[in-house]
Amino acid sequence: xxxxxxxxxxxxxxxxxxxxxxxxxxxxxxxxxxxxxxxxxxxxxxxxxxxxxxxxxxxxxxxxxxxxxxxxxxxxxxxxxxxxxxxxxxxxxxxxxxxxxxxxxxxxxxxxxxxxxxxxxxxxxxxxxxxxxxxxxxxxxxxxxxxxxxxxxxxxxxxxxxxxxxxxxxxxxxxxxxxxxxxxxxxxxxxxxxxxxxxxxxxxxxxxxxxxxxxxxxxxxxxxxxxxxxxxxxxxxxxxxxxxxxxxxxxxxxxxxxxxxxxxxxxxxxxxxxxxxxxxxxxxxxxxxxxxxxxxxxxxxxxxxxxxxxxxxxxxxxxxxxxxxxxxxxxxxxxxxxxxxxxxxxxxxxxxxxxxxxxxxxxxxxxxxxxxxxxxxxxxxxxxxxxxxxxxxxxxxxxxxxxxxxxxxxxxxxxxxxxxxxxxxxxxxxxxxxxxxxxxxxxxxxxxxxxxxxxxxxxxxxxxxxxxxxxxxxxxxxxxxxxxxxxxxxxxxxxxxxxxxxxxxxxxxxxxxxxxxxxxxxxxxxxxxxxxxxxxxxxxxxxxxxxxxxxxxxxxxxxxxxxxxxxxxxxxxxxxxxxxxxxxxxxxxxxxxxxxxxxxxxxxxxxxxxxxxxxx
Amino acid sequence: xxxxxxxxxxxxxxxxxxxxxxxxxxxxxxxxxxxxxxxxxxxxxxxxxxxxxxxxxxxxxxxxxxxxxxxxxxxxxxxxxxxxxxxxxxxxxxxxxxxxxxxxxxxxxxxxxxxxxxxxxxxxxxxxxxxxxxxxxxxxxxxxxxxxxxxxxxxxxxxxxxxxxxxxxxxxxxxxxxxxxxxxxxxxxxxxxxxxxxxxxxxxxxxxxxxxxxx
Numbered sequence: 079x080x081x082x083x084x085x086x087x088x089x090x091x092x093x094x095x096x097x098x099x100x101x102x103x104x105x106x107x108x109x110x111x112x113x114x115x116x117x118x119x120x121x122x123x124x125x126x127x128x129x130x131x132x133x134x135x136x137x138x139x140x141x142x143x144x145x146x147x148x149x150x151x152x153x154x155x156x157x158x159x160x161x162x163x164x165x166x167x168x169x170x171x172x173x174x175x176x177x178x179x180x181x182x183x184x185x186x187x188x189x190x191x192x193x194x195x196x197x198x199x200x201x202x203x204x205x206x207x208x209x210x211x212x213x214x215x216x217x218x219x220x221x222x223x224x225x226x227x228x229x230x231x232x233x234x235x236x237x238x239x240x241x242x243x244x245x246x247x248x249x250x251x252x253x254x255x256x257x258x259x260x261x262x263x264x265x266x267x268x269x270x271x272x273x274x275x276x277x278x279x280x281x282x283x284x285x286x287x288x289x290x291x292x293x294x295x296x297x298x299x300x301x302x303x304x305x306x307x308x309x310x311x312x313x314x315x316x317x318x319x320x321x322x323x324x325x326x327x328x329x330x331x332x333x334x335x336x337x338x339x340x341x342x343x344x345x346x347x348x349x350x351x352x353x354x355x356x357x358x359x360x361x362x363x364x365x366x367x368x369x370x371x372x373x374x375x376x377x378x379x380x381x382x383x384x385x386x387x388x389x390x391x392x393x394x395x396x397x398x399x400x401x402x403x404x405x406x407x408x409x410x411x412x413x414x415x416x417x418x419x420x421x422x423x424x425x426x427x428x429x430x431x432x433x434x435x436x437x438x439x440x441x442x443x444x445x446x447x448x449x450x451x452x453x454x455x456x457x458x459x460x461x462x463x464x465x466x467x468x469x470x471x472x473x474x475x476x477x478x479x480x481x482x483x484x485x486x487x488x489x490x491x492x493x494x495x496x497x498x499x500x501x502x503x504x505x506x507x508x509x510x511x512x513x514x515x516x517x518x519x520x521x522x523x524x525x526x527x528x529x530x531x532x533x534x535x536x537x538x539x540x541x542x543x544x545x546x547x548x549x550x551x552x553x554x555x556x557x558x559x560x561x562x563x564x565x566x567x568x569x570x571x572x573x574x575x576x577x578x579x580x581x582x583x584x585x586x587x588x589x590x591x592x593x594x595x596x597x598x599x600x601x602x603x604x605x606x607x608x609x610x611x612x613x614x615x616x617x618x619x620x621x622x623x624x625x626x627x628x629x630x631x632x633x634x635x636x637x638x639x640x641x642x643x644x645x646x647x648x649x650x651x652x653x654x655x656x657x658x659x660x661x662x663x664x665x666x667x668x669x670x671x672x673x674x675x676x677x678x679x680x681x682x683x684x685x686x687x688x689x690x691x692x693x694x
Numbered sequence: 695x696x697x698x699x700x701x702x703x704x705x706x707x708x709x710x711x712x713x714x715x716x717x718x719x720x721x722x723x724x725x726x727x728x729x730x731x732x733x734x735x736x737x738x739x740x741x742x743x744x745x746x747x748x749x750x751x752x753x754x755x756x757x758x759x760x761x762x763x764x765x766x767x768x769x770x771x772x773x774x775x776x777x778x779x780x781x782x783x784x785x786x787x788x789x790x791x792x793x794x795x796x797x798x799x800x801x802x803x804x805x806x807x808x809x810x811x812x813x814x815x816x817x818x819x820x821x822x823x824x825x826x827x828x829x830x831x832x833x834x835x836x837x838x839x840x841x842x843x844x845x846x847x848x849x850x851x852x853x854x855x856x857x858x859x860x861x862x863x864x865x866x867x868x869x870x871x872x873x874x875x876x877x878x879x880x881x882x883x884x885x886x887x888x889x890x891x892x893x894x895x896x897x898x899x900x901x902x903x904x905x906x907x908x909x
Contacts, residue, residue, distance in 0.1 A: 145769070173890060238783075240780040244697070264697055
């Protein structure tokens, strides 16, 4: 018993050892690793064989459907390759679960794989899409895009709705490493924007049923995006912009260099108000002399108005009996031509006039006026000898004789311009000439006066001279501006201005003794007759000397005026007198009359002619 | 595009209540395409949910039970002789197909009720499974209404077919856990198949009716 058992056991062990030594064993357990259906109408299962155990092994696949008790074997082992089982259409049913098992069998034994439950609906893995086409298209706004189109796989029936396929594309540029995926849903076309022009792109597609697996990526297609024309346009625009910038820079540079000249060219400077010949700078500096000379009185308003003004204001009496009449505002209605005679009592002509007051009042632009143009000693009314003449007469104030106030016309020695046809003041130019420097003032005052009164210092002086000449008492005031041609002009014009000599002559100038004396004016027949006698030289009353107690003997000029002024006394010679002669003259003068005594003004000159005559 | 439309339709239905859908009469104003789209959205949604539930249940509760008596389990709707492949579907009339779909939907009305109760009583089941089951139950009812409307449009006056009854209540309520789980597993499988079937039928009908087989 024990021997049998022992032998049997030994035999079995021997057999096993032999088997092991030979390497034979039952096959290993196979494994079904996947089943796929391309179209939901057929499917294939693949398995992995296990170890074969060193012996030829047969594999078989068996399956059974859900609800069926029978087991079937794989109908086709060939179609799908080795270790596969292909289920054709007649063997394929959806919505049914297949239980698939693979058996491996060899001489040693067999083994079976684990069953796989397969629902064909969920194992669909389609073929990749077909007919992949790439096209570059343009939108209306010239925007380019890539138009991708494909077709579903051939064997799937999408048209009847049996298959609901979803797609996916991927693309990349030539040099890129990674793909760019885009899910397209169930549509079989796609647009890709914002691709780089000039680049080459590769595109692939794949598809998936609603319940299934993704297909493999289809055939790769490539396309090159052409260069956009808009890019060229952009370049053109950039060039245009650069050129414009360069042009602007050049323009700015040119403007900067010649900015002023260009500005003046574009915006010409607006000329400010300027009087021809009038230099404001001179005015500011106070050089009235130069200013007035600069003015030149060339174009002193030669308007008829001013002439009328003068005509109206100034009255020239050609007759000997004519007297200097101051223009009175009241008496001056502007008729022109009517000689207004002053009250004979008041004055010998122009009556009393306060040059000072007048001057002070109307002194508006006296600064420029040369101080030389002093107002001659104003002959005042006898009742007011000194009031009119403050010693500190402002020379400048002497200039503006314009008296706008009509009420004070009485003091104005202006004469109606009736007889002023030849008055030098008929024309403002003449006045200018007479006045010399202060033409502007005269002109301005002419305007200001409103054609009322025109008081001209020269006139006054002329009057003074006339008076003095006529009455031998008053002497014409002389202007410091001896050089001024105004006086000669006055004389040239004939000094038609006539003015009544004042009753008193006030001596402004203080002699060396510092005494001024007044000499009453003698009315007389020493009316100045200036029928247009041209006077080439000014009428100056020169002090011939001091007589007695501070009595200044004035000698009129050697002009006709002086002659007249001096009356009987002949005109003197040039004012150069010797002391002795002067004394003699003085004596003669004194003897004759006081005609030759000229009222001393600021500047007292004695006309030696008078003395000469007297001496003679 | 189509999926998006379906999804939007679905979202519209479940998120934004539209007064148009309140009364049945308002459906008469909808076009066939709109009704189909609404039905397809519901069907596909239900199909996805049932697939998930079946796989989850088998994975957690009945994996080892597959080998057992798998061959003997059949679905209660198998008697409806529905077409099993595309050729058969193309050979089936639209109204017949619609009637079958309606029968399937009606056949699942009561089983779904019990499924909800069973899943609720299922120990160790995820909370999502219960919500899914409830969702499927709801969608099934809505889908039924949609298909009835389609049938009326396609074949006015058509009468519905008889639908099979479900007899597996005893197994679902079995005291034996394995029996119970096995029964539930089978039920989930059948449910998944039928949901997918209905969705497929709708897609085919849509292409046939609206696009004339040129989808």
